[in-house]
Amino acid sequence: MKLILLMSVFLIFISCGNKINLASKKEVNILKEKTENLKSEVFVTVSDNSSMIIKEDATGHLYPVIVSGDHIVIEYKYEEKGEEGTIDGDYSETLHFEISKNTKELCLKDDQLTRVKLLFGKHCFCRGEAGYYYINKGTLKVLKSDKEIYFDINFSIEETSSKLKRMSKYLKL
Numbered sequence: 001m002k003l004i005l006l007m008s009v010f011l012i013f014i015s016c017g018n019k020i021n022l023a024s025k026k027e028v029n030i031l032k033e034k035t036e037n038l039k040s041e042v043f044v045t046v047s048d049n050s051s052m053i054i055k056e057d058a059t060g061h062l063y064p065v066i067v068s069g070d071h072i073v074i075e076y077k078y079e080e081k082g083e084e085g086t087i088d089g090d091y092s093e094t095l096h097f098e099i100s101k102n103t104k105e106l107c108l109k110d111d112q113l114t115r116v117k118l119l120f121g122k123h124c125f126c127r128g129e130a131g132y133y134y135i136n137k138g139t140l141k142v143l144k145s146d147k148e149i150y151f152d153i154n155f156s157i158e159e160t161s162s163k164l165k166r167m168s169k170y171l172k173l
Contacts, residue, residue, distance in 0.1 A: 042077065046072060051068070052067075138153065139152075147173055150171075
């Protein structure tokens with residue numbers, strides 16, 4: 001498993017300088033652990049003419065606010081429905097980031113991820129773990145044309161556990 005992960009990261013790094021046809025990319029959603037909950041879904045929201053502001057509430061916790069602006073904001077959401085009859089059983093993880101409208105190709109690693117405000121959110125009834133966290137360990141690759149966008153994110157986060165560890169998505173704009 002570690003070999004596969006290392007090979008994936010290596011391929012991402014060597015591909016950052018290459019021009020790639022967006023239509024040739026495959027979508028990937030990799031969870032750290034397989035879930036027995038088959039009621040999971042993935043949602044992606046692309047907000048054009050927007051910007052993301054990261055605010056802090058009175059308790060010091062982060063949260064994103066999407067406002068009108070001159071960027072593109074992407075929200076990736078993985079969601080599991082809880083068991084029937086449970087009130088607090090739903091679970092979700094989100095990734096938010098923003099890119100310039102002029103971006104054609106972008107490849108960032110580790111601390112460079114702050115340039116796109118890459119933010120991980122964990123939403124559940126899990127005291128001490130739910131909330132938003134900056135991601136500063138991993139890679140992000142974005143390829144964008146006028147009509148389509150592809151992104152590939154591989155990350156780890158130390159502040160909390162997460163089910164997601166890598167996802168890629170190809171979207172028509």
